[in-house]
Amino acid sequence: MTSPLRWPDAADAVINGDLTVAVAYVTPAGGAVVTSVSPVGLGNREAGLVGFTTSLGFPRKLERILHNPHVSLAYHTREHGFAASSxxxxxxxxxxxDLSPSPERLAELMQASEPFLGETRRGPLWDWLLREYHQERVFVDVELARVAVWEDLAARGARAVTGAAWPHLPTEQKAPKNGTGPRVDVTTVARKIRRLPHRLLAYRGADGFPVIVPVKVTSHDGAGLHLDIPRGLLPQGGRRAGFLAHAFQPQCVGLEMRTLTGWLTVTEEGAIYAPHTSKGLAAPPYKNLLTVSNGLLAKYGLWRAQRDGTSARLQDLAVHGPAD
Incomplete structure (x- = not known):
């Protein structure tokens, strides 16, 4: 039995203090999807565990993780959090x-979330409205194999690795049958992400773990988004990749996010990302309205998961694993 990975001091304040992080998981086709979550400091250094919560209202994410548990988290912005590190x-x-967390674990989560997300609304109406939001949470716990730390948020320069050695760069992937070019309007995508300052790209690494890389969009044309990338972190050739652009205000009020899937091509001349799908999410910039919205969405998500069999399917998958 191996000992838990104990991440270095340089990562500790970041893991405990970032308000929003990027999470990536692997798709059956060998790509990666990257989205943002608020982990509210969920991490146990002695046990080598980090994590986040989600809800049954996002079953696709949970199904993908249960099918392939290789997951990565990128602590990529100090904005509105508690860590001063760069x-x-x-x-x-x-x-x-953990699809059925104990009442004690749910209570601990609520207490841990208040420094990050603000005081929990209480009272008969709020308790009814937020019952599903607080009591039907799903925990994703990640037993770490590797922690890599760069000195700056752009992930440029040398990295310090704790745990498994950094793998070699993967070979290029086979092009999809429908072609590698953009399948959504690139100009529209570029316009929608222009006001979202945090941009990251994710791909499946050679050892199966997603690699999440901060990138800059320098321009766009009919071929896709042209990217400025950290040297040595994106492999040459073509591959499936996920893209995240997002913004958020204190306590995650005014959250806005756009997630893309598509095809990444890296050559000596640069990197181009051709988006194939584009999905957006925006939360209201007002605390009370956001809280009401979260409560209603959680109620609807649970009702839908019970009605269409998602809850039972996820429970079966968690217990028995994916079918061969």
Whole structure:
């Protein structure tokens, strides 16, 4: 039995203090999807575990993680959090999903979330409205295999690796049958992400763990988004990749996010990302309205998961694993 990975001091304040992080998981086709979550400091250094919560309202994410538990978290912005460090931290590991957390764990989560998300609304109406939001949470715990730390948030320069050695760069992937070019309007995508300052790209690494890389969009044309990338972190050739652009205000009020899937091509001349799908999410910039919205969405998500069999399917998958 191996000892838990104990991440370095340089990563500790970041893992405990970032308000929003990027999470990436692997798709059956060998790509990666990257989205943002608020982990509210969920991490146990002695146990080598980090994590986040989600809900049954996002079953696709949970199904993908249960099918392939290789997960990565990128602590990529100090905005509105508690860590003063300028380090970029990438944590990679194997996820397990707790679909039925204990009341004690849910209570601990509520207490841990208040410094990050604000005081929990209480009272008969709020308790009814937020019952599903607080009591039907799903925990994703990630047992870390590797933690990489760069001194700056752009992930440029040398990295310090704790745990498994950094793998070699993967070979290029086979092009999809429908072609590698953009399948959504690139100009529209570029316009929608222009006001979202945090941009990251994710791909499946050679050892199966997603690699999440901060990038800059320098321009766009009919071929896709042209990217400025950290040297040595994106492999040459073509591959499936996920893209995240997002913004958020204190306590995650005014959250806005756009997630893309597509095809990444890296050559000596540069990197181009051709988006194939584009999905957006925006939360209202007012605390009370956001809280009401979260409560209603959680109620609807649970009702839908019970009605269409998602809850039972996820429970079966968690217990028995994916079918061969």
């Amino acid at each position: 380090s970029y931290v990438l944590a990679q590991g194997t996820a397990s999903v």
